[in-house]
Amino acid sequence: MYALKRVGQAAVTLLSVITITFALIRALPGGPGDAIRAQVMQSGGSSNVDMTQLNALVESYTNVDPSTPLYVQYWDYVTSILQGDLGQSIWYGRPVSEIIVQALPWTVLLLTIAILLTFAIGIVLGAAMAYAEGTDFDVGSTVVSMLLNSVPYYIAAILLVYFLSIQFGVFPQSGNVSSGLEPSLSLSYVGDVLYHAVLPVASLVITGFGGTAITMRGNAIQEIGEDYIRVAHLRGVPGRRIAVRYVGRNAILPMYTQFMISVGFMFGGSVILEQIFAYPGLGYYLLEAISTRDYPLMMGGFLVIAVAVMICVLIADLTYSRIDPRISDDDAREAY
Amino acid sequence: MSERSSTFGPADESAADGSATQWEVYREWFDIAVLTPMRVAWSDWRTRLGSLIVLFYLVLAAVAWVSATDWGPTIVATPSSGQGPRLTGAFQDMAYPLGTNNLGESILSAIVHATPAMIQLIVAGAVFSTVLATLIGVVSGYKGGAVDRVLTTVTDIAMTLPGLPLIILLAAILEPRNPAVIGIILTINAWAGLARAIRSQVLSLRDDSYVEASRVMGAPVSRILKDDIVPNVMPFVLINFVNSARGVIFGSVALYFLGILPSSNPNWGIMLNSAYTSGAIYSLDVLHWLLIPMFAIILLSFGLVLFAQGTEKLFNPRIRARHAESIEDDTAPYQE
Numbered sequence: 001m002y003a004l005k006r007v008g009q010a011a012v013t014l015l016s017v018i019t020i021t022f023a024l025i026r027a028l029p030g031g032p033g034d035a036i037r038a039q040v041m042q043s044g045g046s047s048n049v050d051m052t053q054l055n056a057l058v059e060s061y062t063n064v065d066p067s068t069p070l071y072v073q074y075w076d077y078v079t080s081i082l083q084g085d086l087g088q089s090i091w092y093g094r095p096v097s098e099i100i101v102q103a104l105p106w107t108v109l110l111l112t113i114a115i116l117l118t119f120a121i122g123i124v125l126g127a128a129m130a131y132a133e134g135t136d137f138d139v140g141s142t143v144v145s146m147l148l149n150s151v152p153y154y155i156a157a158i159l160l161v162y163f164l165s166i167q168f169g170v171f172p173q174s175g176n177v178s179s180g181l182e183p184s185l186s187l188s189y190v191g192d193v194l195y196h197a198v199l200p201v202a203s204l205v206i207t208g209f210g211g212t213a214i215t216m217r218g219n220a221i222q223e224i225g226e227d228y229i230r231v232a233h234l235r236g237v238p239g240r241r242i243a244v245r246y247v248g249r250n251a252i253l254p255m256y257t258q259f260m261i262s263v264g265f266m267f268g269g270s271v272i273l274e275q276i277f278a279y280p281g282l283g284y285y286l287l288e289a290i291s292t293r294d295y296p297l298m299m300g301g302f303l304v305i306a307v308a309v310m311i312c313v314l315i316a317d318l319t320y321s322r323i324d325p326r327i328s329d330d331d332a333r334e335a336y
Numbered sequence: 337m338s339e340r341s342s343t344f345g346p347a348d349e350s351a352a353d354g355s356a357t358q359w360e361v362y363r364e365w366f367d368i369a370v371l372t373p374m375r376v377a378w379s380d381w382r383t384r385l386g387s388l389i390v391l392f393y394l395v396l397a398a399v400a401w402v403s404a405t406d407w408g409p410t411i412v413a414t415p416s417s418g419q420g421p422r423l424t425g426a427f428q429d430m431a432y433p434l435g436t437n438n439l440g441e442s443i444l445s446a447i448v449h450a451t452p453a454m455i456q457l458i459v460a461g462a463v464f465s466t467v468l469a470t471l472i473g474v475v476s477g478y479k480g481g482a483v484d485r486v487l488t489t490v491t492d493i494a495m496t497l498p499g500l501p502l503i504i505l506l507a508a509i510l511e512p513r514n515p516a517v518i519g520i521i522l523t524i525n526a527w528a529g530l531a532r533a534i535r536s537q538v539l540s541l542r543d544d545s546y547v548e549a550s551r552v553m554g555a556p557v558s559r560i561l562k563d564d565i566v567p568n569v570m571p572f573v574l575i576n577f578v579n580s581a582r583g584v585i586f587g588s589v590a591l592y593f594l595g596i597l598p599s600s601n602p603n604w605g606i607m608l609n610s611a612y613t614s615g616a617i618y619s620l621d622v623l624h625w626l627l628i629p630m631f632a633i634i635l636l637s638f639g640l641v642l643f644a645q646g647t648e649k650l651f652n653p654r655i656r657a658r659h660a661e662s663i664e665d666d667t668a669p670y671q672e
Contacts, residue, residue, distance in 0.1 A: 150638035152586045268500030
C-alpha cells in the first residue's frame, strides 16, 4: 500500500516537472519559441519565411507547435517526453536525448562515489565523536566539521584545482579521461577515469562529510543516553555489539531523509562542479545550454536531473519502509 | 505554556483591562520570544561567536550603506576602476589594505560594498522560505486528514525538484535584478525540506495534553496554532532560518560566479568570477584577489553554522538530556 502510494506520488512529481518545463518553454516572454523564430528569421531573411514552416521547425526543436491550442500543445509535449523524445539541441544539432545518454553516466559516476564516501566518512567520524564526547578529539573534530561545512563545494574545488593541479600538478585540472584513451574495461582506462574523478569527488566529500558527522554525532549521543542501551549494558551485551547493532543502527536510520535531500543537492551541485572541472556530465551540458540559450537542451537536462533525483528518492523511500518497520500509514490520525 | 493557553476566553475581551492584559501578553511574548533566546544564546560559545561574526557583517553592511549615501562620511570608498595601482598585493599598501584587482579596484571596497546586497538577499530568501515552511508544516501537521495529504504531496514534489538547476533556469530566463527577488528565487524550493521537518515536530505536539485542553475549550484552530504550536517549534524554525541563510549565500555566490545573474549588483561571487577568469588562479602573486572573497564567504557561513549548531544544542532537549546536570529540568530523563 505504502509502495503503491509512493510510486503514484512519483508519477505526480514527474508530471509536475514536465509541466514546469512546459510552462517555462511556453509562457515566458522571450522563451524558446521566440528565440528559435528569431534565429530562423535572421538566417533565412526576415520576410519570406513561411509561418507554418516556422511552426514546424519550432515543434521539431521543442515538441511544442505554437499554432495548436494550448491543451493540444501540452498533450503533445507530455507524450513525446514520456516516449523519450526531448527535442533537438539547437547548438549541437543533435537530439537532446543522445547528448544526455552520453553525459549521464559520468555524472552518476561522480555522484555515486561522492555520496558514498561522504556518508561513510561522516557516519564513522560522527559515531567516533559521540563515543568520545567531551574529549579533545570530539571538540576538535566538531570545530573542523563545522568549518568544512561552511565552505561551499565550488570554493573547495577552485582551491583544489589551484593547489593540487596548477601549483603541484598532482591531479588533472579538467576533463573526464585523458585524450586518446579508448574506452574499455582495462585497468589503465578505469584507473585514468578514477584519476580524473579524484578532484571533483574530493571537493564534494571534503565539504560534505562535516554535516553528516555532526548529525550522526547528535543522533548517536541521543541513542547512547536511552534506557534500553543501559539495560543492554546491564544485561552484559558486549560493547561492540551495542555500538554497532543498537546505537549505530538507530542513529543512522533518521539520516535517511538527509540522505535523500543530499542526493538532490549533489545532483544540483554537479552543474557548478562539472563547469569548474570541464567534466562532460549532465551539469556541464545544462550550463553550456544556458550560455548558448539552447532551450531544448536546457529543459532536457533539467528534466533528466529531476527524474534522476526522483528515482533516487523513490528508491530511498521504498527501502526505508522496509528497513524501519515503524514507518506506517499516516492516515490513521484524526483530522482537526 | 499551559498558562498562556488559558489567556483566551471571553473574560479577556472586556475593554478596560483588556489593553493592559494585551500589553502584558506582548511583553511576555517579547521576553519569551526575544530576550530569553538571546540570554540563552550568549551562554554557549558557538552561538556567541556565531552572533559576533554575523554582527560584524551587519556592521560592514552599515558602513557600506553610510559610505554610499550623500550625507554620510565616506568610510570605505565605493569600488571604481583606477582607484589605485593595479594588482597590489594584500597588506602591502595601507591605502588598499586588502590589495587591488586588475582594474585597480580596491578589494576592501568591493568586499564591503557587496555586503548590503548580500544581507538583503539572505534576509529575503531566509524569510520567504522559513515563513512558507512554517506555515505549511504547522498547518499540515496539525490539521491532518485531506489538508495534510495535499500539502504533504506538494511538499514532496517541491523537495524532489533539483534546487540548483531549477534556480539556474529561473535566473537565466527571468534575469532578476532586485536582491529580494533573487533571494526568493534562490530558496524557491528550499522551504520543502524544512516544512517536512516542522510537520513531524508538530505531529508530536498535536496530541499533547495542553493542546488537547485548548481544543476541548473550543479555541479556534488559528489560535491553537499561534499560541500552542508555533512557540514550541520556534527554536527549530530559528535553526532552519539560519541554515537557509547559508543556503542563500552558497547559491547566490554560485550563480554570480557562473555569471548567470546580471553583474550589475556587487557580489563576492562576481569578484570570484573575475579573479578566476582573469587568470588569478595561475599566479601566486595575485592569489589574494581570489582568496579574500572566498574568506568573506566562508567566514559568514561559518558564523551562521556556528549559530545554528549552538542553538540546536541549547534547544534540542534530546541532545541536552545527557548534560542535564547543569540545567534544572524535570523533563530530563532519570539521572543517577
